[in-house]
Amino acid sequence: MLTYLIDDDPVSLFLAEQVLRQAGVASPIRQFATAEAALQFLSSHLTTEVPHVILLDLNMPAMNGWEFLEALRPHAAALVGHCHIYILTSSLSLSDTARAKDFALVSDVIHKPLSEDGVQGIRHAAEQLHSSPG
Template sequence: MLTYLIDDDPISLFLAEQVLRQEGVTSPIRPFATAEEALHFLSSHLPTEVPAVILLDLNMPVMNGWEFLEALRPYAAALAGRCHIYILTSSLALADTSRAKDFALVSGIIHKPLNEDGVQGIRHAAGQLCPSPE
């Protein structure tokens, strides 16, 4: 299961990757410090390489998480059913939860910092994509 981590905060990227590894994720994890970099990489590798999970920060400079999601709309058919996006945010705003429903590729919102419960939630929602470690 290829996982993308998109966050402009290097500490958040590091911690999220460590939690995923601690929870038994052994597949490739690609960290991106900008949404633009992630979008370029994703679009240049479709349809052969599709991440099973994207953990996406909302508050980033230049291109924020919402703009990234808008930019993914042309790729929705190639990603549907193959890629689950989780917004990883420190925001508790109900407006974010409501807005996330406008994006079919968004599977849920996980509050920072990513922890064992967040990883288990991803496994529950995308079970065949994220099997529990044996």
């Protein structure tokens, strides 16, 4: 379960990776401190390396999470069915949850901090995706 973590907050990145490892995720985890960096990497590896899971923070300087999702729209065809994007935010605002529904690639909104239960849900969804034919 190849996983990308996108967050400007180093503490958040550290915590997310530790929780994933604690939950038994052994597959590679890539960390990106800005959305621009993640977008660049992702768009240049669409054919070689598509992550199974992306955990995306919303509140970031320069490009925020929403802007990242907008920028990803052109690649939606290559990602759909292969990649689950989870918004991982400290915001409890319902408006953010509602807005997330505009993006088909977003599987769910997870409120920080990421818990082991949350990781199990992600892993379950990823495995279903993985086991499904095609």
